Amino acid sequence: MHDLVKQLPHVLNFPPSSTKGEWWKDQIICGDSLPILRVMSDESIHLAITSPPYNVGLEYDSHNDKMPYEEYLQWLTLFWKELYRVLVPGGRFALNIAPTSIKDFRPIHYHMTRDLVNLGFIMRTEILWYKQTMRRRTAWGSWKSPHNPHMVPSWEYVLVFSKGSWALEGNKADADITGEEFIKYSDAFWQIQPETRGRQPFLKSLYPPRRGRKAPEQKANSHPAPFPEELIKRLIKFYSYRGNVILDPFGGIGTVAAVAQRYGRHFVHLDLSKKYCAIAVERVAAEMKQMRLDEIPVRKPENTPVAASVAVAKRKYAPRKKVRRK
Ligand SMILES: C[S@@+](CC[C@H](N)C(=O)[O-])C[C@H]1O[C@@H](n2cnc3c(N)ncnc32)[C@H](O)[C@@H]1O
Secondary structure: OHHHHHHOOOEEEOOOOOOOOOOOOOEEEEOOHHHHHHOOOOOOEEEEEEOOOOOOOOOOOOOOOOOOHHHHHHHHHHHHHHHHHHEEEEEEEEEEEOOHHHHOOOOHHHHHHHHHHHOOEEEEEEEEEEOOOHHHOOOOEOOOOOOOEOOOOOEEEEEEEEEOOOOOOOOHHHOOOOHHHHHHHOOOEEEOOOOOOOOOHHHHHHOOOOOOOOOOOOOOOOOOOOOOHHHHHHHHHHHOOOOOEEEEOOOOOOHHHHHHHHOOOEEEEEEOOHHHHHHHHHHHHHHHHHHHHHHOOOOOHHHOHHHHHHHHHHHHHOOOOOOOOO
């Protein structure tokens, strides 16, 4: 039990007291991720997965989510530049981005791809995360008229990029994806239910609550836009080997860190919010405890002392075969 307690993570406030070696590895680091990334070593990350703040005025714990559009793109480019540096050659970057700018019809996924390609990233694919959230739509533009009807996105993108090379070197024995999973995930249309029920966060900014209705209150221990674990599991198994290091620079409540831990990868979690980092610590700790429990060997019934004495008794008192006398 003592060993287990020692290994559980805690929130590491940035800057830490020591920055020796790979101090960031398997850490939940609380602070602005730009200066943190800047002090991480070159070529130390195999896969980065993130969903940046949407810039649609969501109520994050400690981040202003409403910047002018161009400023927002420039701000993110500073992070992407550092990400490129910390990725190993062939390292991957999976960027989840919703078509948030549909209100003013700005193709945000296109602009981010442009910025990433300008930094040297190779674009390798576009995953369409179909969220099946159309049942609750409320705004149609010009209802039943071609005057100015609206399309409402029922999906988000996961844009995937590589650094330098398409291939990521690794030991084949450390690939843990099954044939069935490989076939399923390589079809880039992923139908996965979102974590947040009801209105999607980006739709909330487009369509304020209907007249006379209040916006639903956020729960104390929640986050406005967490990843579903299934999405992260697929990205991790498809794009990385066991033992690789997975980074989320806008880690929120720690979905990437927890799933990375579950599948035998190292994690690096960065987020500005103390509250979200504390939740991330709890989630990773729960994964570690579960792994420890799974490692305890379950004794087979025949190996227990009771079963052994039953076996001895059976042998002793078993009816003897009759031997025929000639
Ligand atoms: C879209 S959310 C990510 C949610 C995450 N994918 C999850 O599953 O919980 C964006 C996160 O970025 C964080 N954030 C905003 N500005 C930041 C900054 N400068 N440095 C680090 N984190 C920041 C916010 O606190 C928020 O948790």
